[in-house]
Amino acid sequence: MRPERLTPHARDLTTRSLDWMDQQWDPEVGLLRAPEEPGGGNAPTGHLVRETGWYAVGLLARNLPARDDAEADLERARRALTRVLDHQLDAPGERFHGTWLRSPHEPRPTAESVEWRDYDPNWREFIGTTLVVVANEFPEALAGDLGPRVEAALRLAVEGSLARGVGAHYTNIALMAAFLLEDAAVRLGEPSWEAPALRLAEQVLARFRVDGTFDEYNSPTYYGIDLYALALWRRYARRPLLRDGGAEMESVLWRDTARRYHAGLRNLAGPYDRSYGMDLRHYASGIGLWVWAAVGRDLAPFPETDRPFRHAWDLALGPVVAVLGAEVPDDALAHLRGFRGERQVDQVIVREPRRVASSWVGERLLVGAEDVAGERGNLADQFHPATVHWLVDGVSGASGSGAGGLGGDGADVGWIRLVSDLTVDARAEGPSLTLTCSRHDGGDLAFAFHVRVPEAGLDGGRTARDVVVDLPFADLTTERWALPGLEVTLDTDAELVAVEPDPADDTWWLRYVARDVPADSPVRFGIALRAE
Template sequence: MKPMSEEQQFLLAQSMSMMDAIYDERAAMLWNEEDGDRESHSTRASAHYAVGLLMRGGPGDRERACEVLHRVMDMQFDDPEEIYYGTFRTSPEAKVPPKGHFPWKSFGPGFSYYLTSTLERIADKLSGELAAVAGRDKVQSAFESAAASILPPVWASYDPNWREFIACAFAIILEHFESYLPEAVVSRMDLAMERAVIGSVERRLSDAIPMNTNIELMHLFICDYFGHRLHRAEWIAHADSFAEQFRKSFSEFGTFAEFNSSTYYGVDLTVLGFIRNYGQSSEVRRMGSEVESGLWDNIGLFYHAGLENLCGPYSRGYEMEMTAHSSLGVFLYLALGESCKHLTGVNCETSHDPLIALAGVNVPSHIVSALRSFGGERLVRKQYRELCERDDPQANSHLCTATAWLGEHLMIGAMWGSRNTSGQLHPATMHWQSEDGERYSMRMVRRETGGQWSKHMRGIVTNAEAENDKLSIQVEFTTDKLIELVFEISGSAPFAAEITGRRWRLPGLTLHVTAEAPQPIVDAAGDRLEIIYTYLPASENEQMRFVLERVLASESAP
């Protein structure tokens, strides 16, 4: 391994300090860093910890890494007939998914969509018919529980993506540290990787569970890397063919389905760095080089150096701030140095930092200035083809248009054309900074009453457009569920706001609001404010429309 730069050393030291503190010696695994009560461990983070231990190479680190690697491999599913073959339990505390009831290899491509949608319709019908007897929620929960005991529900009983994540970590370990490891560990790792890649290829070819972009890139990398390592010509040919498909798809608009997401861009850049450094095939490296450069072009368009954030809209995302649930700030630090060190604060992605330090960064020279300083007001328009992972595989990729307006202290993001059911889609967003330097954000989300915004939900379509100081939104409802449409406003500290029907006075921003919608309910709690519009099923109003326009200081008087 080459000598590390000051930035790489900092990332390794910071992440290892975090991971050392949550290491459970008895389990030889990390506690789940998102689990404050330490009730479960994290298989993926433990694999990342093994990478960091070997990079640090201190007293006892190699021995601990071997213990961790063995424990991670204990978590692998090894029945080749199951849909989860080769992936890993997310933690030793996770339930083992049911087996022996699901001959998934005998079904055609895309069967997962039809199975899932059929179960959803049965649950809806059953809960509706028995609602008066037992309560709709209880009936639906009982049905879902019964189905999950027979058919292994993806994401609930297993995570297919752990194949690719852990395989990437293992590839890096074998590339740099094979000679430091006992032969028994290396042999067991190679066997685990054979299972993982077989399962990953079967998943891809069957389209049983669609792959989002970051998983597609990891899939390409591990097929290429382990195909050459384990002398599997069919994996090498698969990687080359799929790399060319991916490259052509990306070149249509210079974008991919995982569009404008600070969370997943961090993973994408990590894997593209692996391909740049460790890719074996010229076809795979060619694809990686073109996509990595194009991804930085997209980041340069949507990144606001003054607000230190990626402007919306987001095809997938958890948080509005780039420093939360994201590694993108880590890449900016590697690219720009000390001036961006504050963007590397510890978050739930920090266990990836040893891998990122090895992947490095390769920002095109023409993008660097856009990352260093705000280049002036601009309106951005960009198209991409989305992936609706829970839709009909014959019609799950729609052409979407993102618009973003970036001003000196305000930026607005909007999405038109998406039909994605995922709650991670953020089709209407704002970020701004007040005169005292505090930063705020707003996003529009939807949820069932009493539910969570992040869940998949059918029957709600949002189209939005951004202009100079203006955000226009229209929402269509075709669902029989009680829905709350929520404008969620967050700040860096508790704040006061004045919300009326036509004007929202927020710290640092006043908006004139035109709303074709029911009267809202305003709910404030600490540093978060919700403006809630409720959709009532079977009502005559199946649409809501909003226009939010910034009121300039000279116009802000009542």
């Protein structure tokens, strides 16, 4: 694939992501260096194996002389692919057979190794599908012994994937696994692999068709991987089940995403089953890359790539997104280009145990909530069951069909998220939230609201019980928060006990406690929101 075959937006995405990756390339090691994560956090270190495979796709799509030396992009891509292949694990009978090291700096796993901590089983699907993209789009890159090495690597990856037997509910990995098995059945002459591929594809499709959604709901990073996998189904799959089913799910996924998207705030309304951040403009996300490919950089929910940004390694996926191409239904595309009016969005995620997402998309305000029916759901730090975004200043581009970006000098987005170790059922209804915690062991129950108010902050470090925190930009009491651009009114039996700065960034914690609560007695927050 030559650059002229890419759309202008896809070409721009490829160029900018390659500009960034060229700076991360380590010619001595033959891999990309891991970028530093602003503010620290759980970031990869050393060098990156998976992302180097994505870099190779970008080099092949560009296929122009590299800017740092005389080495051609084709030669660098071949070296990058060779180094990726060097880090696959060939260990028949072991749980990690066929996957890859995440970095050459981590030790090779043993029988005692712990999945996710010591190795990532999903690198089979991520890197395996990347190799299929290379084989389909750039077969000339696999001349010589590289072609047989790629086929051998795909065989190991499929063997490990079959032994693992990922479930249909693990959406992004199941989608990639079904495609990888279906492709390898023909590519490697293993017809017996087709049956498990079609079975997994049927299970994912049937599960999706119940309510038109995936288990990993509204996940900005993993929706990007879902769209990647569905584009593989749509573009390369041999069987109609995957080709047609991929196109069907891709269209529905775009429409559901568009319902919750605000082009003016350049953010998705919550809730987020899995998210690595609260503001898409400040960290790299998969969905941000796909919106970029669809409507261009200026309208995309993505940080500036010429300065440090969080989760930066995910920018490496950009060339693969560009090569596969975004196919967005026209009605969804309109929402990506400009705000299309206030709306309430309700969605059943799964029926047993029942989970329901609700969102309000207003001109200056986004509200998101998830009801898990009192069941203890995903309580990891990626799960955000109650969220708020609001426009702090400026105008939102509500009426202009092409006005996707924030208007006005100094306009920015503030946000709030609920954080608690307790199970909380949340409901968004218009510009309001209702939070209910009804399954617990009693006693003093803690809830926290993590808040970002751009360029203002809150004056913390003091106890807030029975006291008004009176600041030029914010008044905080148990029942009322007056924040720049947002008034929050709370009806609750819990009390605000502390306002604390987060030492890692410009955010703050508003901590509430409900005292001496009998076991399983409901604790509620009624939260009314008014964006100004």
